[in-house]
Amino acid sequence: MNTFDLPSDGFADDRDNGDSSQSQSQRVTALSSKITSILSTPYTDAEIREAFVLLDGRKVQNTAETRRRLRVDAQKDVLDCNGAIVRDFAKVADQLRQVGILISGLNQCMQDIKGHVTIANQETLPILQEADGLLQQKREVESKQQLLRAFNQHFSLPDEDLAILTSSTIPMDDQFFSLLAKVNKVHDDCQVLLGSEDQNLGLELMDQTTRILNSAYEKLSRWIHKEFKTLDIENPRAYASIRHGLRVLAARPSLFQECLDFFAVAREHNLSEAFYGALTGSNLPNDNRNAKPLEYYAYDSLRFVGDMLAWLHSATISERESLEMLFVAGGQEIAKGLLQGLESEPWSQEDDQMFDGKKTLESLIDRDMTGVSKALRQRIEQVIKSDDDPVLAYKIANLISFYKVTLVRLVGSQSSLLENLETLKGSAMQKYRVSMNDYASAIPTDSGHVPPDLGPPDFLIDALARLQDILKSYEASHAAPECRKADLVTIVEEALDPFQKSCLQMSAELKEPSASVFVVNCLTIVRSTLQAQDFPASKIADLEDVIDDHSAKLIDYQHAFFRQTSGLQTLLVAIAPLTDSEEDLLMLYKLDAFQPQQLADSSQVLDDFLPSAIMDAGDSLKRLRDHEMAGEITAEAASRFCEDFDQVEERLVAADAVLEASENVQDYEDGKPAPLRSIFQRTSGEIRVLLS
Structure with missing residues (x-):
């Protein structure tokens, strides 16, 4: 820059x-x-x-x-x-x-044009006003014509459509249901007309559509009744039209309930005939003619009852599957229809609950099976009353209980069918208890009926056999685990305790060791039976306590046998009041039992006893079935005998030691006595070896 x-x-x-x-x-x-x-x-x-x-x-x-x-x-x-x-x-x-x-x-041009336009407007204004009026009138007429056409198309019904809805000569088809839906829509839309200034038209149309709807629903109800009469419930293809009709008929709860009642009566009749045919074989299908009717096996009561209950279970399953396709598949639509119908028929509303397809299905199945349930109850009661076998009655009760648990999932807990089964179960259990009481009242309680071998009496063997059969039946019933212990205790109390008490009463008149041997033999076999079935430990412990008490009595008896037979009893009685003091020990030489001759005789008796002592003692328990227990009892008694001998031996040795140390012999006329051990020479070791 x-x-x-x-x-x-x-x-x-x-x-x-x-x-x-x-x-x-x-x-x-x-x-x-x-x-x-x-x-x-x-x-x-x-x-x-x-x-x-x-x-x-x-x-x-x-x-x-x-x-x-x-x-x-x-x-x-x-x-x-x-x-x-x-x-x-x-x-x-x-x-x-x-x-x-x-x-x-x-x-300037615009001013000229404006003047011409103003003159033209003044000349054409009346004509334009008249044209506008005519056009407005035309629009109003066209609007009324459209409204009239729409009204006639929506609210009016041609005669041919009216005949389809109300005439019984015209068959049912899809057109009927479409026209019925249309009339229902018209009836609902009439409420809009009631809100207008002129309500006469709305009231007239509503009254007309109500009459048409009532006639149509009655025609539908009659058609469903007719279809129910010829309905093949085993053929699912026949369900579609009836299911559709039921959904539509739900809008009239009273007519819908009438159809359900009619269907229940028809199905009850058909199922009753089918059950009678299964009993007698009169309606078996052609491809199953070789099958035996249920009454063919009436001689086998348990199988007869089981076959009838199995038929009932199979029929209930088939009935539920068929009715589910009729009712539950459209349950929500039926519920909506019933809810709408309650508005038109408020008197038919019993409660405020919604339609429950599952409960309705269970109730309908229960009503369908009413006839079969009555016939089944009569025949099972005849079977229960005709046989006095308590095991059979208990098995029937368990069988009924099993099917009752199975059927509750099909018919619900609030069912007359289950009530009948519960009554039959109660009758069977009552028969079982009465029969068991009859058996118990017939048991002899005197000792004369005790078997010579002191083994369990026949009535106890039979009772245990019945108990095993009852337990097998109970195991097959699949009882709840939490109820198992209580049920087993109840079974034993009813099926075994009376017979067990009778054995104890019979043993009261016997002498030992027969009484204890008899009781132990009876209770041992009872214990073995209970242990094999995994009974509660408390029940088995009670039995073992009684067995232990009688085992203790047998040990006491064997111990007394050893003391008495060996000659040791006299010596033990003699030294019992003496103590270990020197004065009491020296008193042994003055007692009669310890005099040389008597002591030598006792020693000889002991020597004669010892070689065969165990065998002789075993003879007393030879009728005891549990040989191991018999050996244990004898061994325990021998052990106690050895302890008694140790006591005598200790006193003899102590007395000889005191005598040898003593210098006062002036109390003895013949001088100082001979040592006791020189006369009674057996030792504890020898005794244990000989009794081992």
Whole structure:
């Protein structure tokens, strides 16, 4: 960028052109201010920089002449630009004058046209007003015509459609249901007309559609009744039309219930005939003629009852599967229809509960099986009363209980069929208890009927056999695990405890060891039977306590046998009141039992006893069935006998030691007596070896 120096000659020119009258001091002051202004101007200012850019664009040389003519040249450029602008605006002014002339012409034309239009409007206004009135009337007529056509199309019903809905000679088809739905829609839409100013039309149409609907639903009800009479429930293809009809008929709860009642009566009759045919074989299908009727096996009571219950279960399953396709498949639609029907028939509403397809199905199945249930109850009661076998009665009760648990999933818990089965189960259990009481009352309780071998009596063997049969039947019944212990205890109390108590009463008249042997033999076989069936530990523990008590009695008897037969009893009785003091020990030599001859005789008796002691003791328990227990009892008695011998031996040794140490022999007439051990020489070790 070119820079410009301050012109020095400029001051002279100003001085020549200025007022010569100004003082020298004022000129100095002006110069100083000018210089100060120039020096204080920042060259970074945007305006200064733009000015420098313009100067560079003019390519002006930095000379003294240029600096003097800089202002003049700039003013000349400004005047030239202004002249060019004026010339351009002169051309624009000429053009604007021409446009103004054109606009004035147009305005005059518009005024002429406006006058003509005003005259035309005044002349055509009456005609246009009349045309507008006619068009408005036309639109109103067309709207009324459309409204009339829509009303007739929606609210009116042709005679041929009316005949399809109400005439019994015209068969049912899909058109009937579509027309019925249409009439229902018309009936609902009549409520809109009731909200208008003129309600007569709405009331008249509603009354007309109500009569048509009642006739149509009655026709539908009659058709469903007719179809129910010939319905093949085993053929699912026949369900579609009836199921559709039932869904539609649900809008009339009273008619719907009548159809259900009619269907239940028809099915009850058909199932009763089918059950009778299965019993007698009169209606078996052609491809199953070789099958035996149920009554063919009436001689086998349990099988007869099981076959009847199995037929009942199979028929109930088939009935449920068939009815599910009729009712449960459209349960929600039926529920909606019934809810709508309750609005038109509020008197038929028994409660506020919604239609439950499952409960309705279970109730309908229960009603269908009523006839079969009555016939089944009669025959099973005859079977129960005709046989006095308690096991059979219990098996029948368990069988009934099994099918009752199975059927509850099909007919629900609130069912007359289950009530009949519960009654039959109660009758069978009552027969079982009566028969068991009869058996128990016939048991002999005197000792004369105890078997010679002291084994379990026949009535106990029979009772255990019955108990095993009962337990097998109970296991097959799949009883709940939480009830198992209580049920097993009850079974034993009813089937075994009376016979067990009779054995205890019979043993009361026997002497030992026969009484205890008899009781142990009876209770041992009872315990084995209970342990094999995983009975509660408390019940088996009670039996073991009684067995242990009688085992203790047998041990006491064997112990007494050892003491008495061995001759040790006399010596034990003699030393019983004595203590271990020296005076009491020396008293042994004065006792009769310890005199040399008597002591020698006792020693000889012991020697004769020991070789056959175990065999002789075993003869007392030879009728005990549990030989291991008999050996344990004899071994325990022998062990106690050895302890008794240890006591006698200790006293003899102690007495001899005291006598040998004593110097006072003046109390003995024949001098110092001989040591007792020299007469009674058997030792404890020898006794244990011989009795082992």
